Amino acid sequence: SSELTQDPAVSVALGQTVRITCQGDSLRSYYASWYQQKPGQAPVLVIYGKNNRPSGIPDRFSGSSSGNTASLTITGAQAEDEADYYCNSRDSSGNHNWVFGGGTKLTVL
Amino acid sequence: EVQLVESGGGLVQPGRSLRLSCAASGFTFDDYAMHWVRQAPGKGLEWVSGISWNSGSIGYADSVKGRFTISRDNAKNSLYLQMNSLRAEDTALYYCAKEVVTTRYYYYYMDVWGKGTTVTVSS
Numbered sequence: 142s143s144e145l146t147q148d149p150a151v152s153v154a155l156g157q158t159v160r161i162t163c164q165g166d167s168l169r170s171y172y173a174s175w176y177q178q179k180p181g182q183a184p185v186l187v188i189y190g191k192n193n194r195p196s197g198i199p200d201r202f203s204g205s206s207s208g209n210t211a212s213l214t215i216t217g218a219q220a221e222d223e224a225d226y227y228c229n230s231r232d233s234s235g236n237h238n239w240v241f242g243g244g245t246k247l248t249v250l
Numbered sequence: 251e252v253q254l255v256e257s258g259g260g261l262v263q264p265g266r267s268l269r270l271s272c273a274a275s276g277f278t279f280d281d282y283a284m285h286w287v288r289q290a291p292g293k294g295l296e297w298v299s300g301i302s303w304n305s306g307s308i309g310y311a312d313s314v315k316g317r318f319t320i321s322r323d324n325a326k327n328s329l330y331l332q333m334n335s336l337r338a339e340d341t342a343l344y345y346c347a348k349e350v351v352t353t354r355y356y357y358y359y360m361d362v363w364g365k366g367t368t369v370t371v372s373s
Binding site for chain 2: 171172174176178183184185186189190191193195225227229230231232235236237238239240241242243244
């Protein structure tokens with residue numbers, strides 16, 4: 142099965158821009174989707190597809206992809222963006238398999 | 251309102267079984283594939299199992315293959331996870347999630363999640 146690799150932790154100064162990356166072979170076949178998870182809460186979808194935001198997600202969140210790497214960018218990070226962020230995608234190995242990245246803990250300084 | 255509500259978690263001894271349920275409402279359940287995703291205490295999200303709308307395509311993580319069985323009952327708008335031969339490492343919060351596939355660009359993502367049900371495997 143495939144794997145998705147994320148940096149364990151990233152920090153950003155309040156109001157600055159931060160990029161969180163996700164690498165894996167499955168991303169050559171499928172777009173990543175990104176989820177935000179705050180302590181004690183279920184994950185929330187923030188980006189899907191090429192660069193799509195569900196209703197209610199601020200436009201400071203954006204996504205991009207190139208080759209085997211997907212990125213989530215937060216432009217003008219806010220204190221409320223401090224959370225864990227996970228990427229996932231379908232697994233290119235077949236069946237109905239999916240894979241998650243290990244998650245990135247974002248700290249807003 | 252689109253909603254997923256998990257149930258069936260609890261404390262179970264190693265080697266025993268447990269069956270989780272996920273009740274769906276607010277959308278046409280049999281139009282969508284569904285998934286179980288778990289999160290061990292202090293750890294990241296781990297995909298466990300997924301099932302297509304008609305149960306024709308099913309997948310399992312290597313860590314649960316041969317022990318867990320996913321199923322669904324579209325008439326009851328429900329998703330299930332039968333967990334056998336449970337191990338301490340299966341201790342986690344188990345979420346069910348709804349999969350979306352866009353027909354135009356084939357974007358795949360999980361757009362709705364339940365709040366989860368906790369499974370603790372311990373003697």
